[in-house]
Structure formats: structure tokens, C-alpha cells
Amino acid sequence: MIDDIDGTKRTLSQFLPTFFEKGIHHGVSYILVDYPTTEFVLDNGDVYNIAPTKADEEKLGLKPVFVHITADQIINWQTSRSAGGEEVLDMVVIKSEEVRPTMSYASEVYDVLTVWRNHIIEVWEKPKDKDETEYQNIATMKNSLGFIPLVPFYTRRIGSMLARPAAERLAWLNLKHFRSDSDQTNILTWIRCPLLYLFGLSQEEMDKPITIGPGRAFKSVNPDAQAGYLEHTGAAASAGERDLKNTEELMELVGMQPLIRSSGDVTATGARIDASKSVCKVQLWVTDLENVVYRAFVIAAQWMKITLPDTFNINIFNNFGIDANTADKEFLLKLRTAKQITHRTLLNEIKRTGVLSEELDVEKEIIELESESPGAMFGDGDIDNAES
Numbered sequence: 380m381i382d383d384i385d386g387t388k389r390t391l392s393q394f395l396p397t398f399f400e401k402g403i404h405h406g407v408s409y410i411l412v413d414y415p416t417t418e419f420v421l422d423n424g425d426v427y428n429i430a431p432t433k434a435d436e437e438k439l440g441l442k443p444v445f446v447h448i449t450a451d452q453i454i455n456w457q458t459s460r461s462a463g464g465e466e467v468l469d470m471v472v473i474k475s476e477e478v479r480p481t482m483s484y485a486s487e488v489y490d491v492l493t494v495w496r497n498h499i500i501e502v503w504e505k506p507k508d509k510d511e512t513e514y515q516n517i518a519t520m521k522n523s524l525g526f527i528p529l530v531p532f533y534t535r536r537i538g539s540m541l542a543r544p545a546a547e548r549l550a551w552l553n554l555k556h557f558r559s560d561s562d563q564t565n566i567l568t569w570i571r572c573p574l575l576y577l578f579g580l581s582q583e584e585m586d587k588p589i590t591i592g593p594g595r596a597f598k599s600v601n602p603d604a605q606a607g608y609l610e611h612t613g614a615a616a617s618a619g620e621r622d623l624k625n626t627e628e629l630m631e632l633v634g635m636q637p638l639i640r641s642s643g644d645v646t647a648t649g650a651r652i653d654a655s656k657s658v659c660k661v662q663l664w665v666t667d668l669e670n671v672v673y674r675a676f677v678i679a680a681q682w683m684k685i686t687l688p689d690t691f692n693i694n695i696f697n698n699f700g701i702d703a704n705t706a707d708k709e710f711l712l713k714l715r716t717a718k719q720i721t722h723r724t725l726l727n728e729i730k731r732t733g734v735l736s737e738e739l740d741v742e743k744e745i746i747e748l749e750s751e752s753p754g755a756m757f758g759d760g761d762i763d764n765a766e767s
Contacts, residue, residue, distance in 0.1 A: 380679065386444040391672075395695075398447050398532070399668060405450035406535040406542025410671065411473070412528040412678040414443045416500065416520040443679040448473055448529070454492075456540050466539055468527045471495050476507065490514075495527045528678045532671040534664050545637070545660075552630045559626060563619040570611035579604035628713050637661045638699070665697040 384391045402408035455472040473493045480486045488507040492514060493500065500522050503514040534545040544550060575591065579601040589597070597606045637660040673693045680687045715725045726741045 384445045401449050402532045402534050403545045406544050407450050408532045409448035410530045410675045411446040411448050412443055412675050413446050414682040415441045443682040458539055497526055498522050530671050530675050549633045556626045559622050566616055573608035573610045577606050632713055662697045665695050669693045669695050
């Protein structure tokens with residue numbers, strides 16, 4: 380099964396990267412552990428089984444598959460609480476598309492809704508882009524598992540079956556950068572071209588066409604007449620360039636955050652916590668991913684009516700990340716340079732990580748630093764726009 384995890388000859392190692400990536404993009408990703416249906420519910424309510432025995436299933440080559448379900452495919456669901464207080468998924472509607480040949484040279488796309496319930500599976504469909512057409516029930520099948528085999532993987536859970544993109548802030552910064560870069564390009568288009576001005580011309584001279592170029596002369600009967608070019612000072616372009624640079628630095632910092640290992644506050648003596656005890660967000664996500672894949676294999680075993688061996692385990696490489704102790708200083712300084720934190724916060728955070736002594740009085744340090752020179756506190760002399 381590992382060598383063909385989804386029925387398309389993809390291995391588990393090929394399946395998981397996309398699954399993990401979508402989990403980060405949407406905040407949640409799902410594995411539906413599906414199994415070829417053998418029990419169909421007839422119109423009269425009877426159940427017809429095309430493979431009533433285990434030998435029949437093996438003869439047909441039936442096996443469970445992992446189906447990657449993205450967040451936008453889940454269009455409805457219902458949950459309840461069990462007697463023990465555990466949340467149970469009672470119903471979920473999954474939307475997908477299916478392409479079917481209509482002739483030897485053509486095909487038609489169908490919108491398909493698969494409604495999973497604890498004991499029944501319904502499949503509804505209609506031709507795509509035909510809103511006036513109602514969905515038609517094309518099959519009703521028995522769910523012999525007795526529960527819905529959908530396993531969620533969260534990176535930023537906000538509720539049952541609900542999540543927000545793990546990199547949402549970075550996405551907004553990307554949009555901000557796009558708009559700022561567009562404005563900057565537009566500004567450069569205009570300020571790169573000087574503006575011709577003419578002064579002191581008579582109305583008759585103004586009405587005549589003026590030729591500008593090499594070997595051409597400008598003449599006027601007015602001895603005080605002037606001609607020249609106005610050039611932009613470039614102040615707006617410089618401000619836009621700084622804004623782009625600050626946004627890019629902040630994007631780099633926000634994108635790096637999930638890789639920074641953190642182990643909490645240090646002790647009062649300033650001693651650092653062993654880096655081996657610290658983890659980053661991505662490592663936590665990988666650990667959750669291992670649990671999700673393991674649960675999916677447990678469900679696959681239930682479909683096949685077998686039990687996984689005690690030695691079965693899922694191990695995914697997770698030895699990566701940036702130690703907070705080595706990244707904090709540069710990270711905090713860049714935040715301060717980008718004016719995303721105050722100077723007081725910068726000193727307090729560096730003090731918290733143990734780089735500065737616990738005995739350092741931050742307020743006193745700020746006052747003394749201000750007295751050294753007007754720009755010493757910020758490094759660029761921009762006191763008016765800075766936060767203290």
C-alpha cells in the first residue's frame with residue numbers, strides 16, 4: 380500500500396509533501412481513507428454486495444487508498460458529542476470533479492458531491508457549469524466502518540473542522556509588497572522623465588509647433604524668455620524604496636518564524652535552556668503529521684479487517700530549525716530596524732533571552748542612550764517618526 384498510497388502509483392513519500400504544504404496554506408488538510416465500495420443500497424432498501432467474502436475482495440484486488448481532501452472541498456459537515464464527551468463527525472459533504480468521455484474525441488466535466496455518514500455514503504452529481512440543473516443521486520452505498528474515515532491535519536486550528544492559514548500574515552505582507560512595488564514602478568516611470576517648461580513666450584510663439592532634439596534651437600522675441608527641464612527630487616522614490624526594503628525584511632522574518640526553535644523563558648540566572656529541549660512550529664507540525672498518518676493506516680487496517688502490528692510506526696525526519704539563542708539577536712534587531720517593535724521591547728526581549736544581564740535597568744538604559752547623541756537610539760537620526 381505504501382508504494383501506491385492513493386491508487387495513482389504515488390508512494391507515501393510523494394503523497395505527503397503536497398498534503399503537508401496544503402495544510403500550511405489552508406491551516407488544515409484531510410486524508411480520506413477510502414475503500415472501493417462493495418455494498419450498494421438498492422431502491423427497495425436491500426443491500427447488494429458484489430464481494431461478500433474476503434476471497435472475493437482479494438480476487439478483485441480491492442485495497443484502501445488515501446485521498447487528499449483540501450479545505451475548499453469540504454462544503455458542509457455536522458458533529459455531535461458522544462456519551463463520553465468526545466466530538467464525533469456525523470456527516471461531511473465533499474465536493475470534487477470528475478471527467479468522463481462522451482465521444483471518442485470529447486469529454487464532459489461533472490460536479491460530484493459525496494455525502495459521508497456513519498453508515499451510509501451517497502454520491503450526487505450534475506454537469507459542471509449548468510446551474511439550472513439539479514444534482515442527481517447516482518449511488519447509495521453502505522459504510523461498513525460505522526464512522527467517517529476522515530483524518531484532519533491542522534497547522535492553525537480555530538475550531539472543529541475550522542482553521543486559518545498558518546502563513547496568513549506572510550500572505551498579507553506579500554499583498555502589501557505587491558502594491559508598494561506597483562506604486563514604486565509607477566512613480567519611477569514618471570520621475571525618470573524630466574518635465575519641459577517654457578517661460579515668457581507670446582501667444583503666437585505658443586501656438587507654433589516646437590521641435591525638441593539635437594541641432595534644434597529655441598527662439599523667442601522676449602529677451603526674458605526661458606526654457607529648461609524640471610527634475611523630480613526623488614524623495615518619494617527614496618521613501619518607496621525604504622518601504623519596500625522594510626517590507627521585504629519583515630517578510631523574511633515572518634517566513635522564518637516557524638523554523639525558530641523556542642523553549643520558553645530562561646531562568647532568573649540567565650542560563651540558557653538546552654537547545655535539544657526546544658522545538659519549532661514546523662517540528663510540531665511534523666509530529667502531528669506522523670500521528671495523522673498513523674491514524675490513517677489504522678483506519679486502512681480496519682477497512683481490511685486486520686490489525687496493525689505493534690512494531691508499526693511512522694517516522695518523518697524533523698531534525699531542522701534555527702536555535703532561538705542564535706537567531707534572536709538578528710531577528711529582534713531587524714524587527715526594530717523595520718519599526719515593528721519599540722526600543723524598549725527590543726531591550727526587554729534581549730534581556731529575557733539571557734543575552735543581557737537580569738540586573739539591567741531598561742528604562743535607565745534608554746534615558747542614558749538618548750543623552751549620548753540625538754540619533755544614537757535609532758541609528759538613523761529619525762527621532763520624530765520613531766517610537767520610544
